[in-house]
Amino acid sequence: MKGRARLGVALVGVVALVSTAAAFASANSAKASAGAAAIKCGTTRTIGMAYPATGPAASIGTAQFAWANYFVKRWNALKANAKQKIAIVQGDTQLGVDTAFAVKVAQAFASNPKVLAVVGPAGSQEVVASTSVLQGAGFGWVSGSASRVSLTDGVTDGVNRQGYFFRTVPNDANQGPTVANYIRLKIKAKSVYIIDDQETYSQGLADSVQAILKAHGLSVTRDSVSQNTTDFSSLIAKIPASTDVIYIPWQLSPRAQAFGQQLKAAGKNITLFGSDGLFDPATWTIAGSYDSFFPIDTNSAAIKAPGAPGPATYFGVPSYAAAQVVVNAVTKACADGTASRDEVRKIIANTNIPANASVLGFKIKFQKNGELRYGGDGVFQIQPDGTYKRVG
Amino acid sequence: MSETTRAQLKGLAGLAVILACWTVYAVYFSPTQGWTFYLQLTVNGIILGSVYALIALGYTMVYGILKLLNFAHGDVFMVGAFIAFGVLTLLGGAYNPAIPAGAGGALIVLCMFAAAMLGSGVLGVTIERFAYRPLRNAPRIAPLISALGVAFFLENSMLLLFGSGFRTYNGFDLISYNGIHLGGANGVFIQYLGLMVIVSSVALMVALIALVRWTQLGRAMRAVSFDREASAMMGIDIDRVIAATFFIGSALAGAAGVMFGLLYSQVYHLMGFFAGLKGFTAAVVGGIGSIPGAMLGGLLVGLVESWAQGYLNGNVADLVVFGILIAVMLIRPRGLFGTPELQKV
Numbered sequence: 001m002k003g004r005a006r007l008g009v010a011l012v013g014v015v016a017l018v019s020t021a022a023a024f025a026s027a028n029s030a031k032a033s034a035g036a037a038a039i040k041c042g043t044t045r046t047i048g049m050a051y052p053a054t055g056p057a058a059s060i061g062t063a064q065f066a067w068a069n070y071f072v073k074r075w076n077a078l079k080a081n082a083k084q085k086i087a088i089v090q091g092d093t094q095l096g097v098d099t100a101f102a103v104k105v106a107q108a109f110a111s112n113p114k115v116l117a118v119v120g121p122a123g124s125q126e127v128v129a130s131t132s133v134l135q136g137a138g139f140g141w142v143s144g145s146a147s148r149v150s151l152t153d154g155v156t157d158g159v160n161r162q163g164y165f166f167r168t169v170p171n172d173a174n175q176g177p178t179v180a181n182y183i184r185l186k187i188k189a190k191s192v193y194i195i196d197d198q199e200t201y202s203q204g205l206a207d208s209v210q211a212i213l214k215a216h217g218l219s220v221t222r223d224s225v226s227q228n229t230t231d232f233s234s235l236i237a238k239i240p241a242s243t244d245v246i247y248i249p250w251q252l253s254p255r256a257q258a259f260g261q262q263l264k265a266a267g268k269n270i271t272l273f274g275s276d277g278l279f280d281p282a283t284w285t286i287a288g289s290y291d292s293f294f295p296i297d298t299n300s301a302a303i304k305a306p307g308a309p310g311p312a313t314y315f316g317v318p319s320y321a322a323a324q325v326v327v328n329a330v331t332k333a334c335a336d337g338t339a340s341r342d343e344v345r346k347i348i349a350n351t352n353i354p355a356n357a358s359v360l361g362f363k364i365k366f367q368k369n370g371e372l373r374y375g376g377d378g379v380f381q382i383q384p385d386g387t388y389k390r391v392g
Numbered sequence: 393m394s395e396t397t398r399a400q401l402k403g404l405a406g407l408a409v410i411l412a413c414w415t416v417y418a419v420y421f422s423p424t425q426g427w428t429f430y431l432q433l434t435v436n437g438i439i440l441g442s443v444y445a446l447i448a449l450g451y452t453m454v455y456g457i458l459k460l461l462n463f464a465h466g467d468v469f470m471v472g473a474f475i476a477f478g479v480l481t482l483l484g485g486a487y488n489p490a491i492p493a494g495a496g497g498a499l500i501v502l503c504m505f506a507a508a509m510l511g512s513g514v515l516g517v518t519i520e521r522f523a524y525r526p527l528r529n530a531p532r533i534a535p536l537i538s539a540l541g542v543a544f545f546l547e548n549s550m551l552l553l554f555g556s557g558f559r560t561y562n563g564f565d566l567i568s569y570n571g572i573h574l575g576g577a578n579g580v581f582i583q584y585l586g587l588m589v590i591v592s593s594v595a596l597m598v599a600l601i602a603l604v605r606w607t608q609l610g611r612a613m614r615a616v617s618f619d620r621e622a623s624a625m626m627g628i629d630i631d632r633v634i635a636a637t638f639f640i641g642s643a644l645a646g647a648a649g650v651m652f653g654l655l656y657s658q659v660y661h662l663m664g665f666f667a668g669l670k671g672f673t674a675a676v677v678g679g680i681g682s683i684p685g686a687m688l689g690g691l692l693v694g695l696v697e698s699w700a701q702g703y704l705n706g707n708v709a710d711l712v713v714f715g716i717l718i719a720v721m722l723i724r725p726r727g728l729f730g731t732p733e734l735q736k737v
Contacts, residue, residue: 054556056660097662198707225706228666230656233436234701237429241578254558258657265564265583267571283558 035138035342039113041334044085047326048109050102050120050130050141051319055094056227056252059280061122063316064144065090066309068119068323074302075327084334086327089115095123096227096252102126103133110137116333117141117326117344119319123251124148124201127165128157135164140345142166142326144319145294147276148204149173152369163349166370168321168360169294170377172201175276176208178377179247179292182392183209183273184216186379187290189244191219193270195235197227197250205249205275227252232262239268247273253280260286276377281312285386293388294318295375297361311387320359325351403728407692414699422703431580433702434695439586439655441694442593446648447671448678448686448693449600450516450641456617456681457637459532463539464519465645466668467546472512472646473659474550476504477559486562497566501654505592508646516642517635525631543664550661563654589651596647597687600640604683613637617681645671670697673717678727685729692716 049068052061069088076085089112091105102121109115110133118134118141121127127146134141141164149171150156183189192213196206206222213220221243225235227250236259239246246263250256256278263270264286272289279293296317302308309316329347333339353364362374379392393401418430447469454462483500484490491499523542527535563585571583604610612633615623624630652667653659670693678689693713700712720727 054551056556056558058556223706226710229706230652230658230663231436231440231697231701233439234433234698235706237432237436237702238424254560254658254660257560261562261564261657265569265571265585267569267581283560 035345036340037113038338038340038343039116041084041337041339043083044087045116045330045334045339046087046089046112046114047323047330048089048091048105048112048115048118048120048139049323050091050093050105050109050118050126051122052095053090053092055092055101056096056254057094057122059253059283060145060277060315061093061095063280063309063313064120064122064319065316066313067316067320068144070307070309071302071320071323072327073307074305081331084331086330088119091120093121093123093126095121095126099123099125099129102130106130106133106137109139110134115139116330116339116341117348119144119322119326122146123199124151124204125199127151127161128159128200131159131161131165135161138341138345140164140166140326140329140341140348142168142322142348144168144316144322145276146201147172147175148201150204152371154369162369164345164370166325166348166351166366168318168325168364168372169276170372170375172205172208175292175377176205177212178379178392179205179273179275180209180212180216182290182292182379183245183247184213184218186392187245187271187273189218189271191221191240191243192245192247193221193223193239193243194247194249196222196224197248197252197255198224199227199251201251201277202249202275206247209247209249227255229255230258232259233266236263236266236268239263239270241268241270243268243270245271245273249275249277251277253278253283257284257286260284260289276315279315279380279388281314281382281386281388285382287382287384287386289382290391291380291382291388292377293380295360295362295378297359300359300361302359314388317359321353321364324353324358325364328353400729403724407728418699418703424703428575428579429702431574433698435580435582435586436702437695437698438691439589439694440698441674441691442590443648443651443655443667443690444670444674444693445687445690446593446596446644446651447667448674448690449597449683450645451672451675452678452680452683452686453613453637453641455675456683457613457620457634458524458528458535460524460535461539461672462519462524462641463536463668463672464523464542464546465641466664466666466671467543468512468516468519468642468664469645469649469652469667469671470550470659470661470664471515471546471649472508472642473649473653473663474554474559475511475646476508476650476653477561477659479504479507480561480566486566489566497568500566501588501650504650505647508650509643510646512646512649513639513643516638516645519642520635520638525634543668547661547664554661556661559653559659560657561653561659563657567654585654589655592647592651596644600644600683603640609633609636670713673713676717676727677720679730680727682727682729685727688728 051064072086093102093105118139122145124146154160194206196202210220274291276293278284329344332347333343355363358364365373378390380388381391383389450465523538524535567585574580612628616633674689674693675686678685697709697713700709
């Protein structure tokens with residue numbers, strides 16, 4: 001009896017091992033062929049858009065979708081595109097809640113054979129989380145906001161996304177120096193308090209600005225809060241009233257707004273400086289505060305057109321550019337009636353959108369690592385009426 | 393002096409010693425020394441703790457009566473905050489109030505409290521009637537799971553109805569950014585809004601104690617919490633008492649929601665999760681089932697969170713708070729004011 005039981009267990013173990021190996025092999029071969037599999041394009045082509053439709057970052061996600069969808073509507077409205085329309089499949093990544101949602105969205109796109117390329121996701125941590133799925137599925141994906149430097153250096157997080165991941169925004173290596181130089185040269189601050197929100201995006205920017213300011217002899221204090229923090233009173237009590245600038249490279253504008261209000265309520269009139277994640281005129285309205293943001297050309301025809309989403313949603317403008325890149329690539333790939341994700345991805349890498357057709361104010365062209373070839377961040381200041389005015 | 397009172401006094405004495413040692417360390421030996429910083433954090437902690445205390449009271453009252461951990465309580469707090477936001481919006485909002493300035497802000501806040509407390513109270517009674525009463529004689533796990541289900545139901549209902557965006561009370565704009573300085577311009581600063589929260593919480597707690605101690609309903613609640621069967625035999629309407637308990641506990645949670653929204657300005661569908669957890673921690677630390685314990689527990693949790701954020705780091709504040717929960721469970725499982733369960737021999 002005992003012998004038979006042992007034999008039974010051994011047999012089950014062998015079967016399990018063989019099945020796992022077979023499943024792994026077939027998954028790998030499925031991955032390898034996922035990108036190469038060509039589909040018939042038809043008159044409507046599909047792209048995926050991963051963005052935070054719900055959750056604490058929903059306001060920026062809604063802005064991103066508004067602009068990407070605006071591009072698609074303009075594209076579909078053209079007579080020339082009557083037989084090459086675009087449909088968007090949406091995926092809600094709930095940025096700020098859990099990156100597992102971004103992975104689920106990536107999996108949904110990967111298993112939908114009609115989806116040829118992806119716009120998004122919004123957060124750098126979401127790009128990291130969903131890379132293996134998106135890359136494994138052969139997608140080229142273009143983000144209109146993920147700005148962490150290491151996403152494209154192929155070294156820091158041990159993943160090489162070259163040829164797969166692209167972005168229509170400058171990275172934090174650009175944003176950090178822009179912010180630091182503005183703080184020390186324009187605001188002429190002597191003491192700065194930096195608070196990150198413990199996310200990789202925030203910590204990267206905070207590290208960059210801190211290093212530059214310290215190198216130039218400014219007094220810099222560093223602190224951090226959780227993205228879930230609502231009561232900032234004790235943190236605020238730590239900040240000396242003599243501080244010139246508080247730099248908050250956060251992702252969630254409602255938290256920044258609450259922080260600013262609680263700071264004012266504590267009787268401390270210190271200038272706030274935010275990052276691109278806080279560029280949200282609908283929510284972050286602390287007058288006198290500064291914000292660094294991606295380059296956009298507010299005089300471009302697309303932004304000034306009557307049906308365009310308003311200035312309160314300018315955070316989403318780079319997503320318009322991202323959708324433009326992806327749609328152009330899908331259309332070119334479908335020229336012969338069929339297209340594969342590999343094909344679309346390679347065309348994205350060779351994107352060349354002229355400046356007069358770009359909402360970024362310059363030609364959209366990518367370097368080999370997926371970074372924009374041109375462009376740099378700007379600095380905006382929140383006016384008393386809540387509008388954002390470019391000041392640097 | 394009863395054994396219970398002696399045990400409670402011992403617990404309080406121990407707590408006093410720990411707090412005194414901590415005060416000496418914080419003021420004289422910590423990297424950020426000084427009475428001003430310590431007192432500022434203490435004031436912040438008392439304001440925050442007042443909100444937690446109100447949430448904890450709901451947990452403790454329901455547990456005392458039904459021996460049920462009402463995990464939906466944090467979401468009743470959330471619904472209360474939303475109701476108050478609705479009233480604020482109807483009355484013009486913080487920047488364009490329908491009632492003229494001056495006393496206008498206070499009147500609007502009173503309306504918000506009234507609506508939130510009434511709405512949350514009714515919600516609490518409804519939850520009890522449909523999610524818990526049918527399971528009163530079921531195994532203890534059943535109403536617990538039902539409570540979790542109600543929590544998720546409320547969160548997702550609010551998400552569906554109102555979306556995920558944050559609602560902002562702009563409480564400081566509604567009331568005032570001003571306050572009082574104790575010890576000069578660089579001394580301890582207490583905003584008027586913070587003072588209002590403390591005074592309102594104390595008033596509500598005093599009202600609750602008075603109700604429990606000096607009214608017929610309060611006597612009935614105490615009787616039911618002591619022995620439900622015997623109370624029924626004595627002619628007490630158990631269903632009515634339990635419904636009243638849920639109404640009062642939920643109304644207090646609604647009031648806490650208004651205070652939270654005024655102070656921290658972030659009302660959204662998930663706000664009840666962490667606040668509910670902290671309220672639950674406060675109830676357990678104070679002694680689940682004990683009303684004074686819930687109040688003390690709430691204040692303690694608020695103070696610990698404030699001190700941890702100030703002296704350590706925002707990263708570790710929650711770590712410290714929940715670490716204390718574990719420590720209390722290990723050292724004094726009944727909590728500071730918990731009473732031992734009597735067994736008939």
